[in-house]
Amino acid sequence: MVNAFEVSICIPTCNRPDxxxxxxxxxxxQTYPHIHVLIGDDSTxxxxxxxxxTHYALERRVHYLRNERSLGQGANVSRLFERAHGDKIVLLHDDDLLEPDGVRTLLELWDRVPDLEVAFGDQYLIDMQGRIDYAASARCNSDFLRTASAEGLQxxxxxxxxxxxxxxxxxxxxADIVKQVGYQSQYGAGCDYVFGVELCLKAxxxxxxxxxxxxxxxxPGASSVVNRGSLRSSALEALRLVSSLDLSHHLEPARRIAYKRMVPVAVSTLSRNNEPVTGLRLAMRHLHAYHYGLSRRFYYHMMLIxxxxxxxxRKTPRF
Structure with missing residues (x-):
């Protein structure tokens, strides 16, 4: 049954041909044969x-399109989704890699659950030379709750x-659910997280x-790194979304977990960008993110504020 699916792998790229x-x-x-690669080039x-x-003009499985004007990450990904004609869609950023059996591993889950909509697995962490940090990879997946006990249908x-x-x-x-959700470009560096939330809420x-x-x-040049510490950071954009969601009561515990991850980063970012009052209000509103003041991080952030x-x-003029 797996071989019945055509898979569109969408790669947004910007100024990183290597x-x-x-x-x-x-x-x-990929060990799975029925794939094609769509590339949306936002380069300057x-x-x-x-x-x-030079390298892929004769490769029929690769379909390249350079945007006439720069779209930004969110709009570039959305256009890729629109172009995709496969039954399934994979998103891969231009600096990341798929394992050789990655597509097949995920597709085989549809044999177990025919009405499955979304599948994902673990990620290795690699450096610029492509070397895998196995210990950091294990920690990262665990930190994001990708553990053996969580395996299976969610x-x-x-x-x-x-x-x-x-x-x-x-x-x-x-492909149909991916296209329905799309990417929200207004969330800037947080668009990956926002897409994941909206996709999972819909599926x-x-x-x-x-x-x-x-x-x-x-x-080093990733948008999440470039914008880290600024008021356009992914943490602040993600927090904006999470705060705005109208969730059912059984999802409120998940929202609290999200706040626990995001709020300390957001408070630190606001403080470093001369927004101490906003940072203080955020910290006081979500004290659970600091174990109700029992975290050393809380007092460090109070010092930053x-x-x-x-x-x-000192910068405010006095008359």
Missing amino acids: LLDLAIRSCLA DDRTQRWMQ AVPGRTGLVSMFPNNGWLAN KKIYYVKRYVSSYRRT GTSWFRRR
Whole structure:
């Protein structure tokens, strides 16, 4: 049954032809044969276009399109989803990789659960040279609640997205549900998380398999790294979404877990960007994120808030 599906692997890219090439190679090396690769190029120069013309012009499984104008990550991914004509969709960022049996591993879950909608597995952490950090990979998957005890159909699908268990890429899903959800470009650096939350809230059947299916590269130029510490950070954007959601009562515990992960990062970011009052209100509203003041992180953040407040006072002109 698995061989009945055509899989569209969508790769958004921007100014990284060397890493994109590695990502494409990992797709073409899949043990599952019925795949095609869609590339949306948001680059500001023509290096990627020239690389694709030189190396992949004759590869029928690779379909390249350079955007006429820069769309930004969210809109670029959305356009890729619109172009996808496969039964299933995989998202892979241009600096990441698929394991050779990644697509087949996830597709085989549809043999177990024919009406499955979404599937995902574990991610390796790799450096710029592609070397796997096995210990850090295990810790990372555990930190995001991808553990052996969680394997299988997810009892509360929406929870999977809210608590950040769902990965930013390397997942596989039915094309129709992916296209319905789309990517929300207004969330900037937080669009990966926002998509995961909305997809999991919409899906009825999501399966997590305790196997490595992709690799996440720790890239200095990644948008999550570039925007970290700014008021456009992924943590603040994700917090904005989570705070706005109208959730059923059985998903409120998941929202609290999300707050516990996001709030301390957001408070620190606000304090470092001269928004101490907003940071203080956020911390006081979500004291559970700091174990109700029993965390050393709480007092460190209070110090940051105080420092930020005095810094603002000193800059305020007096008449």
